[in-house]
Amino acid sequence: MRLSRLRALLFDMDGVLYRGRTPLPGAAALLSYLDGARVPYALVTNNSTRTPRQYARLLAQMGMRVPAARIVTSATSTAAYLRRVLRPGARVLVVGEAALRRALVDAGFAPAGERPAAVVVGLDRRVSYRKLAAATQALLDGARFVLTNPDLLLPTDAGVIPGAGSLAAALQAATGRRPTVIGKPHPRLLREALARLGVAPAESAIVGDQVATDVAAGRAAGLYTILVRTGVGATGRRPRGPRPDLVVRDLRELHRRLVAAGLRPQASRRTERAVGRRV
Numbered sequence: 225m226r227l228s229r230l231r232a233l234l235f236d237m238d239g240v241l242y243r244g245r246t247p248l249p250g251a252a253a254l255l256s257y258l259d260g261a262r263v264p265y266a267l268v269t270n271n272s273t274r275t276p277r278q279y280a281r282l283l284a285q286m287g288m289r290v291p292a293a294r295i296v297t298s299a300t301s302t303a304a305y306l307r308r309v310l311r312p313g314a315r316v317l318v319v320g321e322a323a324l325r326r327a328l329v330d331a332g333f334a335p336a337g338e339r340p341a342a343v344v345v346g347l348d349r350r351v352s353y354r355k356l357a358a359a360t361q362a363l364l365d366g367a368r369f370v371l372t373n374p375d376l377l378l379p380t381d382a383g384v385i386p387g388a389g390s391l392a393a394a395l396q397a398a399t400g401r402r403p404t405v406i407g408k409p410h411p412r413l414l415r416e417a418l419a420r421l422g423v424a425p426a427e428s429a430i431v432g433d434q435v436a437t438d439v440a441a442g443r444a445a446g447l448y449t450i451l452v453r454t455g456v457g458a459t460g461r462r463p464r465g466p467r468p469d470l471v472v473r474d475l476r477e478l479h480r481r482l483v484a485a486g487l488r489p490q491a492s493r494r495t496e497r498a499v500g501r502r503v
Contacts, residue, residue, distance in 0.1 A: 227470075227485035230448065231427035233258065233265040234417050236408075237279070239433035239455020240475070241267070247286040248454050250476035255288055257479060263487060265294065266417040268430075270373035270407040270437065272299035272324045272346035272388065296417040298372035298407035299324040302344060303331035304416055305406055306370065310341050317362050319355055319391060320346030324372065342368035345395065345403065347378065347388045356394060363399040373407025375437075408432075409440035414447065431478065435465035450478065 235241060241251040258265050267279070267290060274282070276292035283290050299320075306316070306328070316333045317340035318325050324346040325335050343359045363369055375387035392403050406412050418428055425446035432438020433455030442449040443466050451468035452475060472478045 227482055228487055229427070230429050230487060231263070232418070232421050232423035232429075233263065234414060234428065234430045234442075234447070235265060235267050236430070236432035236434070236438050236455075237267050237269045238271070240431060240452055241283070241288065242286055243455065245282070245286070247288065249474055250479055252287040254475045254479045254482075255290065257482070261487065264421045264423060266421055267295045268408075268413050268417050269296075270298045270375055270413070272297055272302070272327075272372040273321045273349075275323045275326055276300060278323065293420070296413060296420065297323070297327070298413060299327040299346060301413045301416040302346075302370060302372050302406045303327040303333070305404070305412060306333065306342060306344070307331050309368070314341040316340050317343045317359055317367065318346075319351060319359050319395075320344065320348050320372070320388075321350075337362075339365075340367050342370055343395070344370045344372070345388055345392045346372035348391060349385070351391060356391075356398075359395055360398045363395060363401050369395070369399075369401045369403040371403035371405045371407075374405050374409075375407075408437040409444065411441055411445035414441055414445040418445075429469075431475075435468065439466050439468045452478065 240248070242248055274297065276295040276297060279295045280290055280292040312332045314333055315336040316328055317337055318328065318335050324344065328335060328344065337358050340362050343362050371392045372388055374389040376389040377384050378387040396402060414430060418425060429448040429450055430438055430442035431450045431452055433452055435451060439449045439451055449468040450470045450472065452472050454474050472481065
């Protein structure tokens, strides 16, 4: 695909737009360019510990103004999935933090430990043995098993800690049950973002810093894949996984390539209505 034919872009966040609380070079300028060119975009993240509004505030502090409606987290995508497979008001046992519980409550579910219809696992930095025991029993009783994202490890300023995937692995070992995975490298998260924008996968690209998650998810969803070497991809080692369609050093290079390609499509009315309803 030529860059000039793109009609929408999806961006991973940490390692692409910023690292920690520091904006990466060219991020704000590129998003501003896309706004000016009326090229729709959305941000997608496997992290379930912040709400879209919290992410919007974080980005604003770094000079990037993105409406919360354009931010899709594994928590909001999990809630959207459960709305398709559970009855309204169903009970859900949550192994996760406040942002995940908030997403499920906003979707009409009742976080509860007794006879839940589903067990939802996300990153939980205060997980207890009691909570894992309750989740184990619920799964053995037949509750659905849903995982926000399969990341086994999570890098932090203090070092690497177990991720949501590690918690789910403990439950899988205890019960023999395999979870339905929402986040990258599975395509559900990207499909949820594209549905909000009203743009087809074949007209879209994912910009990420990890081959094993971002590029793999993009391939699975049918998107053009762009690897930026500012996050995990900044190492000199060749990453394992599917080959991206395009590799750029940073977002400044991607910006130059998009301008050179003449990417200035007008957002469709469908896209404008879809985004406008959620702002």
